[in-house]
Amino acid sequence: MSALSRLRSHKAARHLPAVVAVMAIAVFPIFRPPLDGLMGDCIQALAFVVMALGLNIVVGFAGLLDLGYVAFYAFGALSMGWLASDHFTGIGGETGIHSGVTEFAGRLPGIHLNFLLVVIGAILVTGIAGALIGLPTLRLRGDYIAIVTLAFGEIIGRVAANGDEVVISGYKLSNGRQSIAPIDQINLPLIGEFDQATDLRSYFWAGLALVLVVLFVNFRLRDSRMGRAWIALREDEVAAASMGVPLVRTKLMAYAVGAAFGGISGAFLGAFLQSVNANQFQFGFSIFILAMVILGGLGSIWGVVIGAVLLSFVNTRFLSQLDQGIGNDVLGALGLDFTFSEIKFGVFGFILVIVMVLRPEGLLPERRRKLELTEGIGAGEESIYEARA
Amino acid sequence: MTEGAAGERESAEAAKGSPNGGGELLTANDISKIFGGLVAVDDVSFTIAPRSIVSIIGPNGAGKTTFFNMLTGLYKPSVGRIVFEGRDITGTRPDIITSLGVARTFQNIRLFATMSAVENVMVGQHARMKAGLFGSILRTPAVRREEREVRERAREMLEYVGLAADEFEQIAANLSYGDQRRVEIARALASEPTLLLLDEPTAGMNPNESAQLTEFMQRLRDERDLTILLIEHDMKVVMGVSERITVLDHGEKIAEGKPEEIRHDERVVEAYLGKSTE
Numbered sequence: 001m002s003a004l005s006r007l008r009s010h011k012a013a014r015h016l017p018a019v020v021a022v023m024a025i026a027v028f029p030i031f032r033p034p035l036d037g038l039m040g041d042c043i044q045a046l047a048f049v050v051m052a053l054g055l056n057i058v059v060g061f062a063g064l065l066d067l068g069y070v071a072f073y074a075f076g077a078l079s080m081g082w083l084a085s086d087h088f089t090g091i092g093g094e095t096g097i098h099s100g101v102t103e104f105a106g107r108l109p110g111i112h113l114n115f116l117l118v119v120i121g122a123i124l125v126t127g128i129a130g131a132l133i134g135l136p137t138l139r140l141r142g143d144y145i146a147i148v149t150l151a152f153g154e155i156i157g158r159v160a161a162n163g164d165e166v167v168i169s170g171y172k173l174s175n176g177r178q179s180i181a182p183i184d185q186i187n188l189p190l191i192g193e194f195d196q197a198t199d200l201r202s203y204f205w206a207g208l209a210l211v212l213v214v215l216f217v218n219f220r221l222r223d224s225r226m227g228r229a230w231i232a233l234r235e236d237e238v239a240a241a242s243m244g245v246p247l248v249r250t251k252l253m254a255y256a257v258g259a260a261f262g263g264i265s266g267a268f269l270g271a272f273l274q275s276v277n278a279n280q281f282q283f284g285f286s287i288f289i290l291a292m293v294i295l296g297g298l299g300s301i302w303g304v305v306i307g308a309v310l311l312s313f314v315n316t317r318f319l320s321q322l323d324q325g326i327g328n329d330v331l332g333a334l335g336l337d338f339t340f341s342e343i344k345f346g347v348f349g350f351i352l353v354i355v356m357v358l359r360p361e362g363l364l365p366e367r368r369r370k371l372e373l374t375e376g377i378g379a380g381e382e383s384i385y386e387a388r389a
Numbered sequence: 390m391t392e393g394a395a396g397e398r399e400s401a402e403a404a405k406g407s408p409n410g411g412g413e414l415l416t417a418n419d420i421s422k423i424f425g426g427l428v429a430v431d432d433v434s435f436t437i438a439p440r441s442i443v444s445i446i447g448p449n450g451a452g453k454t455t456f457f458n459m460l461t462g463l464y465k466p467s468v469g470r471i472v473f474e475g476r477d478i479t480g481t482r483p484d485i486i487t488s489l490g491v492a493r494t495f496q497n498i499r500l501f502a503t504m505s506a507v508e509n510v511m512v513g514q515h516a517r518m519k520a521g522l523f524g525s526i527l528r529t530p531a532v533r534r535e536e537r538e539v540r541e542r543a544r545e546m547l548e549y550v551g552l553a554a555d556e557f558e559q560i561a562a563n564l565s566y567g568d569q570r571r572v573e574i575a576r577a578l579a580s581e582p583t584l585l586l587l588d589e590p591t592a593g594m595n596p597n598e599s600a601q602l603t604e605f606m607q608r609l610r611d612e613r614d615l616t617i618l619l620i621e622h623d624m625k626v627v628m629g630v631s632e633r634i635t636v637l638d639h640g641e642k643i644a645e646g647k648p649e650e651i652r653h654d655e656r657v658v659e660a661y662l663g664k665s666t667e
Contacts, residue, residue, distance in 0.1 A: 216526075217526050220525060220528060224525035224526075224532075225539075227525075231504060235503065236501060241462075241483040242483050243487060246482065368504075
């Protein structure tokens with residue numbers, strides 16, 4: 001019995017740093033003004049952490065290189081646009097369709113659903129989209145998956161951009177580059193409606209809550225039957241299949257979970273940014289999220305969190321400050337007529353290259369990846385299994 | 390799976406109508422595998438009776454492993470059909486074949502290198518587990534219990550194949566060669582097969598270890614009612630353990646029979662030693 005309690009206290013002690021860190025982050029907004037710019041950047045970072053953790057399941061756990069993750073961001077954000085704005089003006093008659101929203105939103109035309117319902121909708125939409133994209137794609141292996149997902153990501157971006165031309169029974173699929181706006185504020189049961197025009201704190205805490213949920217799911221899945229199957233097929237598809245792991249279904253599972261996280265985060269960002277715009281769904285965004293995963297350490301949950309926060313702040317803070325400060329002078333002295341913000345995807349690419357050269361296993365490497373990368377163990381790609389499933 | 394009820398009825402008949410009569414565990418009817426212009430396996434028929442130990446031998450490149458890969462679903466035969474326990478498994482997915490009760494090891498050990506010995510064997514039980522996505526996230530009592538049981542079973546399996554207890558949590562890549570072979574067999578056994586396919590299990594073993602493995606195969610058959618199909622080069626092992634032997638050469642079956650018959654078969658001697666010139 002005493003051994004058990006010692007084990008328990010040991011376990012709790014192991015979680016202590018994480019608990020303290022989360023609590024410190026949770027109280028942070030209290031000490032900041034309600035419309036703090038830094039807090040706004042933090043909220044974006046939290047949303048990106050959710051996406052990076054989703055992509056980590058696909059790329060880090062299951063080893064499927066997905067270069068079209070932006071598709072799921074797009075589906076999530078569009079779900080928010082469809083289900084919580086007056087985009088579908090006139091649907092459901094004069095009054096619109098409402099569920100669980102404030103009195104004010106209840107009087108607006110279009111579809112206005114409670115944020116929780118939108119999130120469920122976003123999960124369904126991205127999950128179905130993920131399955132539709134995944135079914136043909138995941139029969140492929142290795143690099144071919146990367147190429148096809150890249151194409152799908154691009155297709156979804158194009159469809160979103162030209163969605164204003166796609167009219168189904170009088171309603172546009174999207175507003176293209178014109179934005180679906182305004183999007184409803186997040187509205188939660190018991191808590192009520194957020195207002196990002198006067199107070200960002202509630203968005204911060206909502207984002208943090210999403211991160212915690214997604215972290216929890218990540219940890220649980222990693223140490224489960226499914227997590228083992230993902231690692232197994234990442235290391236050796238032939239052996240995994242021969243041991244009874246159904247390849248396509250197992251990959252699809254990883255893909256769908258990753259997609260769902262992308263969708264959740266997309267819906268959240270849609271509400272926070274108050275608009276859904278096809279310009280947000282560029283190919284570079286997929287690479288941006290992938291860079292977070294690689295920088296942090298493929299498959300390493302805490303590493304990915306760190307990678308996502310770092311790159312997010314490089315994106316929102318560091319580059320613009322660099323431009324306002326020394327960066328402008330340096331570029332000017334070199335006779336270059338652009339700013340670092342304008343070439344940010346180049347900067348991310350550069351960071352990726354540096355990471356691959358100096359520390360390919362990432363900032364906070366996952367144990368197995370480290371073995372694979374530094375000692376050349378496992379992850380043999382050679383395979384004899386005829387691609388069919 | 391692919392052909393529906395009619396196919397299954399047909400396959401049941403095929404099993405009954407097999408040359409050696411009914412009751413065979415596995416029947417391969419005239420199967421061939423053609424890669425481009427190369428005929429790797431050429432019209433081979435083969436049966437294996439329940440609870441027997443059967444070997445496939447033949448020179449390098451004779452098509453033995455290709456034959457294995459067809460039985461386990463990694464390759465689909467170009468021609469012919471395979472029936473396991475009365476069910477047509479021609480072209481069935483490998484994971485389904487595993488769940489039906491066929492497990493295998495590989496010629497060049499294919500463990501999950503960064504997983505511990507126990508985890509490797511736990512993956513072997515994948516098809517026997519129920520935990521789904523949501524159950525795993527919520528970690529329901531049923532899922533917890535299953536995890537515990539699967540881990541416990543994995544340790545039992547490793548003990549059974551003779552891995553030292555202090556190696557259980559060692560990652561597979563750091564195990565000795567002999568231990569890796571053991572873990573691979575444990576992983577195959579974990580899927581609860583009725584038919585176990587061993588692809589050159591004694592490769593790289595010294596005579597002493599080979600003798601141990603021979604004994605172990607007999608134990609598997611006697612204690613676990615397993616049927617074992619063996620690809621092997623070590624004639625001492627083959628002759629010692631097999632009830633029947635099938636000889637492949639250039640993809641064709643050139644002989645089949647009891648060990649003493651094979652030992653004196655002219656074509657077999659010729660395949661291994663070359664034709665005598667007189």
